[in-house]
């Protein structure tokens with residue numbers, strides 16, 4: 001009787017352990033997702049077209065932006081009209097130094113997998129399952145990854161503060177200076 005109860009309770013604790021492990025694995029995955037895709041609360045949130053108070057045109061060249069710096073108002077919703085006027089693939093990504101660093105690692109992986117070439121984006125390959133249910137698709141609302149001559153629009157609502165940067169995380173571009181300060185006033 002005593003032995004049987006011990007077995008039962010250890011089976012119960014294994015189940016509990018499994019539940020706890022599973023729970024923490026999920027929490028970890030969610031946490032790392034936040035890190036790689038930006039702390040949404042700090043960098044702002046996707047904006048509504050009806051709330052746009054200003055349009056800012058951004059041109060991407062090899063390897064710099066025009067304008068070089070951007071300043072926005074607290075809580076403002078901005079429509080960014082982005083054009084890639086360069087000869088290489090570039091990105092306009094709203095984030096912090098930390099989120100850009102994390103994103104650069106993802107982009108490095110895209111280059112290693114042949115998804116990203118210097119002057120070409122293989123969008124079909126981006127949809128491939130990486131074996132973990134994830135893909136390399138880039139449709140984050142805070143960024144636009146563009147091949148030469150492509151254009152995109154980003155509606156973004158800024159928070160009240162934050163130390164933000166807009167940057168290109170294509171390998172080597174950020175370090176070459178393809179980033180700018182995004183000041184909230």
Ligand SMILES: [Cu+2]
Nearest residue numbers: 090091168173
């Ligand atoms: Cu670039």
